[in-house]
Amino acid sequence: MKKLLILRLLILLVVGASLANLARGWWVNGHATLVEAAASALPDDMPEFFRKAGKALGHFVGDPDRWKNPSAKFLRAGTSADHFLDLEDVEGKDLPSDRYQAIELLQSIKKRPEKVGMLPYAIMENYERLACAFYDFRQDPENEAIRWKCLLHAGVMAHYTTDLCMPLHTTVNYDGMKIDGKIKQKGIHARLDSFPEKFNFKAMDLAKGLKANKMDSDVVWNKVIESIRDSHRHVSTCYELDQKNAFTAPTEESRKFVTERCRMGVQLTMDIWYSAWHKSATMPKPY
Secondary structure (H helix, E strand, C coil), X not given: CHHHHHHHHHHHHHHHHHHHHHCCCCCHHHHHHHHHHHHXXXXXXXXXXXXXXXXXXXXXXXXXXXXXXXXXXXXXHHHHHHHCCCHHHHCCCCCCCCHHHHHHHHHHCCCCHHHHCCHHHHHHHHHHHHHHHHHHHHHCCCCHHHHHHHHHHHHHHHHHHHHHCCHHHCCCCECEEEECCEEXXXXXXXXXXXXXXXXXXXXXXXXXXXXXCCCCHHHHHHHHHHHHHHHHCCXXXXXXXXXXXXXXXXXXXXXXXXXXXXXXXXXXXXXXXXXXXXXXXXXXXXX
């Protein structure tokens, strides 16, 4: 009886770890490489402390995955849906730019919001947190606590923008395709997730030739939605490459594909960071 109980506990631990890994956009070091690339390519009118903080941002970008700690059950339940948006379940509806209105919309079409995902809202909310932190920095630029606050919000936001560029975070088929009642290509999520880290992608290569663009808030929202749809269009390519074993044994085609997706994430991240900086210049006093 005791051996059976121990076996059950081990199974639960393995399953729990597997489910946690599935929700990652890239492995932690992959996320870090992407944000270091984004920081390195920022223009000179961004604060110097921020442009030189690639390593700190590379730590903070991993926080949303750390919040999946099995003992943090409230945090895990409250933030897990922020990592994805299953576009098939949206049924072609235009999402409102408000998390709670989106919840109402999804419930009206008999969908569970926590199963569909809240990815665009996680990006927008953290973009505005960063803009508020930059506003504080403009008022008190020597305040070390404010600088760290900027980096924390920027890193958390970047987790979600780099999740977005991974196509399997935009589909119900996030870890295998159901065909004739059976799941085919199980494990594809981890095989693609691990690619930048396992095959040693470099920040300087991902940032090469990229330049930040500033956008107004409504344009940021539209860009996020457009980027999710663009990422979703690459889901079939993920499965085609995986069928060729190209995420395990890299080919020129798979390297090019993953590099392009990573560069898309770098571009989006730096664009939204830069937009948050410019937004902060015209924000009114909060109180």
